[in-house]
Amino acid sequence: MKSAPVKKRDISYESAGKFEETRFEKIHNEIFNTASEASLLVAQEIAQLIVSKRSQNKICVLGLATGSSPVKVYEELVRMHREENLSFSNVVTFNLDEYYAMKKENHHSYHYFMHEHLFNHIDIKPENINIPDGTVPIDQLKDYCIAYENKIKNTGGLDFQLLGIGRTGHVGFNEPGSHINSGTRIITLDHITKVDASSDFNGIENVPKRAITMGVSTILKSKRIVLMAWGQNKADIIKRTTQGEISSEIPATFLQNHTNTTFVLDQFAASELTRFKTPWLVQDCNWTLELKCKAIVWLCIKTNRSILKLTDRDYNNNGMSDLLALEGSAYDLNINMFNVLQHTITGWPGGKPNTDDANRPERANPTKKRIILFSPHPDDDVISMGGTFSKLIKQGHDIHVVYQTSGNIAVTDEEALKYAEVGNDFAGTNNSKINFESVIEFLNNKSENQMDSLEVRKLKGLIRRRESHAAVRYIGLKESNIHFLDMPFYETGLIKKSPISIEDITIVKAIIEKIKPHQFFAAGDLADPHGTHEVCLNAIFAAMAALKPQPFLNDCWLWLYRGAWHEWEIHEIDMAVPLSPKEVMLKRHAILYHQSQKDRVMFQGNDSREFWVRAEERNKQTAKLYDDLGLAEYEAIEAFKRFDY
Known part of the structure; x- marks a missing residue:
């Protein structure tokens, strides 16, 4: 599909001006509404450089990064190759890093990543691709790293270096303590870096302890550097990198000394910069x-x-x-x-009947509302708004919980094996819908990079489904109001998901059209480490856009909650729902029904606490902030922001 045209915007260092609002920033920053918009412009700059070099009959030497940040850049470069005849025949690439020890064919390797996202889809010459080799024997590694440095130098140096940034401030895998004069070498990964990678490896214990990386000195010799950062999780390190002092404890700060560096950020990654945080x-x-x-x-x-x-x-x-x-x-x-x-505080999240609602967050009428609670995963409903969920049921509203994905990828093999063994002992294979013997055999012999079989995925999805039924049954919702969409984008059997499709949007549209709600609740937590929340929210937006001519949408309000990773700030909150101590305990117990997600959280992001602990402490902290501001004192508060569509 051809990308939508992007309004031309110069992100080059030369376009940077010195303005009062950016006086705290020591690096040129360009801020965009979305990562997609920013990625298209970065891809355009790379494409223009390639074309310019070809017109001069020169090679174009690119330093490339991996991770989630550059994925959309690579998608756009592939599109330009296919649809606009952009050729990479004059391009030589050098990747920043690779895990050690790591085989090329391993799905977690950066060799695999680069071929999957870029090299397999363009006309680059294989001999022009350079990625650190994670299989070089340790006694040969020093000579190998020197040779990698020399090869970069002998090609004329890096014309353009694409970077991401880790929460430790690492670029490449130059962790805290890296020297400004460091070259390509092997390095031990910081604990935070391993925590951030743990979800990709199904647990921190599976993350490699070391990596080969280009050095800080190698990166700083690049003629042009563009660093990309997306999302709230990068906001703090972006502020410290661009506004703080240069320090080896935050290696990215060395980029302040580079004369042609631009940070390309979305609004979330830029949110802690002084010009946005305290303008x-x-x-x-x-x-x-x-x-x-x-x-x-x-x-x-x-x-x-x-x-x-x-x-x-x-x-x-x-x-x-x-x-x-x-x-x-x-x-x-x-x-x-x-x-x-x-006026944001209310114990009536569906509106209080027969009451003046001029200063209330929700309308009084209709007194009994049809409500959809969209939950991207099968536990986001109770984690994010379990107390509000309970209130809406008790206050007589017709509430439907809609689980958008099966959540099967977040069930560990060990958990699935336990259930399979119990199922096999209880039912046997003759009367069971799942052949438990084959599931047990598969899990006991599963290789490192093997995709789950269809039956294993079915079992894992069923585990999440039954946990959800138990949780909402505990809260008081009738079973007929539970809906599972099993959106296709999620059902890959892998951590990596498919792009959102028309089929996904159609499924969401159908459930909205069927229920015709007066109120939506949906996940607005875009700090989700794997982006499922964002895809699910975009599907809701697309479905609502398609249904806009329908009269019922004129009387339908959308409230966004945040989940396990990030809370609304006080100034963003449009509705604050207080919880009593009893309601806090009810919410905790509802979350604990999701037993497959307890004790070992597979996709915890940068927070090692269990989901019930995060949710409870976050709700109590919100209540404390309201109290500190001089408002009423509550045990806990769940927060929502109204979205005008």
Whole structure:
């Protein structure tokens, strides 16, 4: 499919201007709404460089990265090759790194990754592809690394280096402590790096301990460097890299010394930069209601005061004198913001019947609403909004929980084997829908890179399904209101998923059209490490767009919750639902019904806590923030943001 045209935008270093809003930033940053939009422009720059070099009858030497960040860049380069005749016949590539020890044919190898995403689909000459060899004997590795360095030098050096960044600030696998003069070498991986890779390897114990990497010095010799970062998980390290001091503890900070480097970021990765986090400290602001709320909450935390105790001096001393002048006095400003936040709190998430709803988050009518609770995985419903879920049932609404994927990939082989053995002992193979003997044999003999068989996937999906039934039955939902969509994009048998398809969107559209809801709840947590939440949300958006002519959508509101990885900030919250101690315990027990996800969380991201612990502590922290701001004190709060579509 041909990509949509992108408005031309220059991301080159020469286009960078020195503005007041970027005065804290020591590296040129370009910010985009989405990673897809940014990736297209990076691909265009690479393509233009290739074409320019060919016109000069020169080779183009590219330094390439792996991981999730460059995937869409490679997709666009492949599209340009197929549809626009972009040739790679004059391109020589050098990859940044490779796990050690790692065979080329291993699905986790970067050799496999690069061929899967790029090299198998373009006309590059095989002899022009250079990827560190993860099988070189250890006693030959030093000479091999020197030879890799010399080969880069002998080709004329890197014309363009594409980079991602790890949460430790590593580029390539140059972990904290790497020297600015370091060259290609073997290195021991940082614990955080291994934690981040653990989901790809089905557990941290399977992640290689070492890797071969280009050095910091090698990277800095590149003529042009573009570093890409997407998502909230990269926001903190991006701020520390671009606004902090140069230090070997954050190797990416060495890029501050490079004269032609651009960081290409989406809005989430850029969110901690001063110009976005606290823009009132760098420039005059257009004081929208949301920005006022953000600034005042920040001021309360900074001064350790509640909203109603903030003074004129607090505002003047912290960059908000223009806001104070606009509003007249701290007293008026404080009262207004206190009321705004107070009106987000409700114990009636479906609307309170027979009540003035002018200052309530949800409408009073209709008093009994049809509601869809979309859950990307079979446990996101109770993890993210188990307390609200329970309230909606108790308050008489017709709520339907819709699980968008089977979740089978998140069931460990050991867990599946346990269930298969129990099933085999209980039912035998004659009367069972699943041949448990074949499942047991498969799991006992499964090789490292082998895809699960259809029967194993069926069993793992069934485990998640029955856990979900048990959890929502405990909360009080009737079984007829439970729906599993088993969206096809997810059913690959691998961690890597297929792109969203028309079939996925059609399935979501059908369930919406069938129920005709007055309210949606959906996952807006885009920090999900494997992107399933984002795909599921995009499917909902696409389905709603297709259904827009339907009259029922005119009276339908969409509320976004966040899940196990990240919470809404106070200024983003449109509805805060308080939970009592009893409701907190009910939510905990509902989550614990998902036993296959307990103790060993396969896709935990950068948080080692179990999901029930994360959810409970996050909800209690939100309640504490409301309390610290001078509002009512609650045991816990679940938060939602209304999305206007």
